[in-house]
Amino acid sequence: MKIVFYGAGNMASAIFIGMIENRVVEPSDIYLTSRSMQEKIMFFKEKLGVNVSYDDQELLKDADYVILASKPQSFPAVAERIRPYLEPKTKVVSVMAGTQIKTIRRELKTENPIARIMPNTNAMVRHSVNGISYSENFTDRDELIELMESFGTTVTVGEDEMHNITAATGSGSAFLYYIYEMYAESLMELGFDEEEAMFLTRNLVIGAGKMVEDSELSFSDLRKNITSKHGTTEAGLNALDGEGLKKILITTLNAAASRSEELSQDEEE
């Protein structure tokens, strides 16, 4: 198997590290290139034993998959590198938020099968939720799903649903991290020093995550188990509701999904 990543940043590295650690590919199956950060990808070569090259012809020769893992704004430059050497057998897989299959097809001037995936950086710990949608001619889907399930779970969606998946799970863990960050800062307002606030929040989050993983209970039941009638939790939850937490989250998710739609506006439409 030959899998070539154009882009070796946060998302790409979470994917290839996830794949390698879960032994669905050998390090020698992975080929990396970037724009200019040679030091960074040489680190992966030394640490993981993957291949690194800036020679597009060599990279794309006999490739099974090419993974488009740059920012959407860098895609025209990436497409220029790939276009001359893309072979008919190579399946194209994009992780770019917003960029449509038809845009990828046009920029690469190719009829090759194309899939879009929307993973998240939890791929590194095998817990990515991967949205996936395919071009009609992407018929050999099982192999790609197997590769992706090495670093998470996969949900097949229509391409128009990608905006919501991008908001919900692509960006989703950043929203949760931000809440943890604000929680720690609020503990400091309460009087804990920074070290204590980080320690308490970190362990709270790890413990809550393990409860979610191990318990059969719903979020709501887990919460109710902590909430005594007229107790401290109830007082806190009432305050949280009063501030409109759900409304804040809906606004957050809508903003992310709308940005994905904006990114998908094809210049040629």
Ligand SMILES: NC(=O)C1=CN([C@@H]2O[C@H](COP(=O)(O)OP(=O)(O)OC[C@H]3O[C@@H](n4cnc5c(N)ncnc54)[C@H](OP(=O)(O)O)[C@@H]3O)[C@@H](O)[C@H]2O)C=CC1
């Ligand atoms: N981060 C996340 O949680 C998620 C990101 N995504 C998507 O993944 C994509 C990448 O995001 P992220 O990893 O965070 O971004 P990063 O900035 O961390 O990585 C971008 C990578 O693209 C490379 N690149 C840029 N231009 C070129 C080029 N012309 N040829 C080859 N490589 C190039 C960069 O190289 P260099 O370092 O040399 O500039 C870098 O390795 C985005 O499209 C994003 O929408 C999707 C889901 C989640």
Ligand SMILES: O=C(O)[C@@H]1CCC=N1
């Ligand atoms: O912020 C972004 O645009 C990308 C897509 C989902 C997560 N990160």
